[in-house]
Amino acid sequence: MHGRTARRREPARRGHRRRIAALAVALAAAAGTLVAAPSPAVAAPNFDGDPIHYWNGVLQQAMRTRSGAPGPLARAAAMLNGAMYDAESSYRLRWHRMTSEPYLEAYRYDAILEGPGEEERVIGRTAYKILLGIFKEQKPYLDQKFTDRFGTRPDEFDLLDHTVVNKVVARMEGARAADGSDDQRKYTGDKVPGAWRPTHYADLPDPSCTQESQAATPHWGEVRPFAIPTGSEYRPPTPDLYGDYDRLLASTAYRDQVDKVRRAGAANAPESERSRDQTAAAWFWANDADRTYKPPGQILQHTREVATAQKLTTYQNARLFALVSLAMADASIAEWDVKYRTPIDLWRPVSAIRDGGLDRNWKPLAGTTPCFPAWASGHASFAGAWAGVLEQYFGTGDIAVTLTTDDPKSPVRSRSFTSFRQAARENADSRVHLGVHYPWDATDGLAVGDKVADYVTTNKLKPIP
Template sequence: MSARTRTVRPHTGMWRRALSAAMVLAATGSVLTVAPQTAQAALPQHAIADPVHYWNDVLLQVVRREGGGPGPMARAAAMMNAAIYDAESSYQLKWKGKIASEPYIYAHKYDGWIEGPAEEERVIGRTAYNILLGLYGENQAHFLDEKFRERFGTEPTEFDLLDLTVVNRMVTQMEDARDGDGSDNPQVYVGDDKPGAWRPTSYPDMPDPSCESDSQAVTPFWGRMKPFALTSGSQFRPATPGLYGTYEKLLASDAYKAQVEAVRSFGADRPTARTPVVNRTPDQEAAAWFWANDLDGTYKPPGQLLQATRDVAQARGLNTYDNARLFALVSIAMADAGIAVRDVKFLTPIDLWRPVSAIREGGLDPEWKPLLKTPEGVNVNPCFPAWASGHATFAAAWAGVMKRYFGSDGIAFDMTTDEPQSPVKTRHFTSFSAAATENAYSRVWLGVHFPWDAEDGLALGDKVAAHVFTTKLREL
């Protein structure tokens, strides 16, 4: 069931009142506050006060329930938060007379004589609910209904005049903007089948049923998707290691050999006969697990950064309008970062194999395993090419927006993790860039990335952030 049909199925009496209100709206250009709005007057009290934070928390819970790759999760966050921002901008334009920054698509100065009870909360919540229902309703409709009732104390299908005056417009314009964006590309990946090229990483001594064939590569053509702010996924494509042109030249280079040795030493699960020393420090190992969030059941890398956005925003006392803009900027940047990094991974001349393949199939150490493993102790790898790092790109896009939004990189804050295997649940950082850098290099310490995956991901993500911040939701 689509978001647009879900909110306009009240019982007959409510539908008649809705039709009457619509007729008044058409005839006079304004409406009186009608009785169904009063059902929303007394909202339940919640620990999460701000509606922007509440619905982002709902999104993270949905992601934990759904699983899947980080790209779709980032796309969902961008759709929801950009729609929330336009809805909040519409509310500000209507009742405060102005907006401080430009909308993502369009802010609608909707009709009405008197501001309804909890109207800002309802505009945001009903928009967020319907975007999430459109994205996840097939599996998560009951859960989303539950979260709506928890927030409002009413059913999402009950009539609310705001659906007619503003909410449906906000939902429709976002869904129309993303319709046919390429997110459902059914193409199946076929590998290059050469030394150096990515291949599935299931081995007899580390079986991974989710990565046994090329066709299981996760979102291989996400890089072709229509971005939210970039001109294309390849707009900021980095040069290395694609500058080598061929796998043969890449594998023969001294730079590549140094990359392999670095991850072989720092990312090994444990010493082996051919790799007798693991150089990773205890703090690096703790950081590796802190940033992981690879497995289903966690809020994935973008979710960890959205949680950090909320923590920083709360600490700095942002109001709802400022939160809406910040979360929209962060989410748009991460969505485009996910597109850009998938372009690098799959659509460049080099679809680089994972370190485990380089070390084992390169003849260096047939027993080598990465630190990354399931809670059951089976070593695994993400099922897509190594270069560039998605964690690094997401993190740099997030940090790039945060430091530009707050006008400083040097803001201290704490971050948390969803990773069940992390020995620590909180880490402290003195800047956004410091957090992004640790996130990037944690992938080397986890044994699933080369150092240049981290470096190029950081550079790529910051370029995405700069573009988003200077072209979208600009201050007026």
């Protein structure tokens, strides 16, 4: 009797299990793409390529429309990649395995089954909202890039917004609120020989740099860092070791620095002073002009090229781009601390050579000069941060790489290197060959970036034992 009862109950149990399974599938679908009514015009998603690469490409294009100093763009990269990494960490925590610590927080969000394209959606919806908060004026472009990827509008309902995406976005935006990045106070210079002054000349006109008040982001060194303790943590000693402008200008070291850039950075420098390859490298690394992706964009591009060559997974890409971007953002803060918050706001080579009475007609290869003090080099600090992070991430710096440029004046589209450090050194030295920096700007900038990278890789996004 007991056996017959069990056999009679078995069809009912199977039916009950089928109903539970159907309910689970329906709930998973709801968790994935719940909408009020299906749209017959919805296009299929186009998840071509890694989502971390895709959204950094969107950021690079947004950077091309912004002018000014690189600090705010580096901050945007850190916010985007820090948030995408935390979104990916949340996805890994919920469905797979999280092998390294989040930047701010990973959320074990509620769901029954993994929805369709969930990893793409968690990353992409987070990226879109972070970018929209930073580049509000570019909403039509960002909307289109979202639709190109997902086939739907970004304002269509997705339960993931409520379970995880909005939490990640709010956490990042809250962490960066009142960080000092919107400080609009103007710069007042020291007005003595050796001190920075506008670099507008009749034969080198630069409408963006005609007065001290136009100095770019003079208080960026006071922005709250993403990782390092303070912006002043890694100040190098030179040329502050001279104490004041008079002692600096009277020193042999300063005169040697000026002479080197006067010879190697002149627009008409002979090949005996600046080789054809050094000229090519100078323009390859420039990316200062509008409609380029600027130095932070080139760092992101080079990170993508290395990651692609090394065949990284999405999770690996998220962590690498976050580490690079955090280091780059903090390097910009540390570098601007050196530029503006130390006793000597060093004038640019064009001012040292022309206003210093060495050659009133001297012109730098670059033509115009960035509108902020020379010491130390922002390009160099970004390069040091990039190389330092990649060396730690891959466990070696001796990886051959081929990298590209966005600068329209570059005579080559790509250059090859035997190591990350070789590429970083060329990036730093290129500023001397463009005539916009002294050699010690390059050396000190590399050192600042390297120290920032060491702190970031040691203290953030650490592997979980």
